[in-house]
Amino acid sequence: MAGVSGCVKYSMFIFNFLFWLCGIAILAVAIWIRVSKDGQEILSSEGFSTNAYIAVDILIAVGATIMILGFLGCCGAIKESRCMLLLFFIALSLILLLQVAAGILGAALISESENFLNETLYQNVELLSGTDSTAKAFQKALTEFQKQFKCCGLVNGPSDWGDNFQSQSESCECSDTSDSSCILYEGNYVYKEPCISFIIKLLKTHILIIIGIAFGLAFIEIFGMIFSMVLFCQIGSK
Structure with a gap:
């Protein structure tokens, strides 16, 4: 019976270890901003609203999720745990599905958001x-x-x-x-x-950047899913 490929096993470990470090970095920065005195001054300064606090809370959740996934992937690879690898695969699959759903919804709302922006700007002309x-x-x-x-x-x-x-x-x-x-x-x-015209152009540019980041993350997630499934199957065939 075929054994577990060392190349796949350690590639999976390195991939998830880096993934785990990214999660720690995001979580650490977000928590520092949320609880430190300097961070509170930044969030409370002029130009920031309650949306800034919401964004930081989202970053904390994202960092924690990435840490958990990285931990599952690392332990699953080193311990050759099919259970951990399966949980890792399912979690990444769910995240990927949510990204696809959000992308479809975002694409459908682009024209609506542009119309809404136009209406808002026309209403604000009187303020000038x-x-x-x-x-x-x-x-x-x-x-x-x-x-x-x-x-x-x-x-x-x-x-x-x-x-x-x-x-x-x-x-x-x-x-x-x-x-x-x-x-x-x-x-x-x-x-x-x-x-x-410049405001609408900026909106479209930011949307394209977000879509690009989402595609990049999707590629990484698919890469991790493939590694986890290959390792999962190899462990099962030992």
């Missing part, structure tokens, strides 16, 4: 011409965005700023007045393209 504290906070955020991405206004261009244009025009002024992307508006050369 407002004078209350909420409007000023939104205007401050948009001026920073205009400087970085060389756009002006939110949906319709510089006219979105209304009476506030002169006080906010510096953030969307063109450095090169001969640039075709610039227009003359109320005596100032500014970028004619509204920021909505």
Whole structure:
């Protein structure tokens, strides 16, 4: 009867040991952020909301899950435990299925999220011409965005700023007045393209990055599942 391949066995161990170390690193960083004084200052600083705490809690759960899976894989490989290898295979299969389901759902919601973003941005146009504290906070955020991405206004261009244009025009002024992307508006050369197109582009870019990470993780998970099943079958045929 065939024995257990040393190459498969130790490859499985090394793969899961690295997997386990990644879990420890994620868990350690997430817990440090959650409980340390410095971490609390970061999460409580301006620009962070309760969503930051939720994200850290999710990282703790992810790190713990990766640690458990890495432990099952390592012990299953070294001890040649079919039970641990089977649990490892089932856990990875469930995670992979959840990723596929999330990917399908995400793809179906891309167009809906873009429509929702469009509606939200159109509703926020009025904030650019407002004078209350909420409007000023939104205007401050948009001026920073205009400087970085060389756009002006939110949906319709510089006219979105209304009476506030002169006080906010510096953030969307063109450095090169001969640039075709610039227009003359109320005596100032500014970028004619509204920021909505850049915001939607950023959304799509981030979605593609997430999809890329998901595919990379799926490849690693399939790799681990193959190793575990090969080792599982070899142990059973000894």
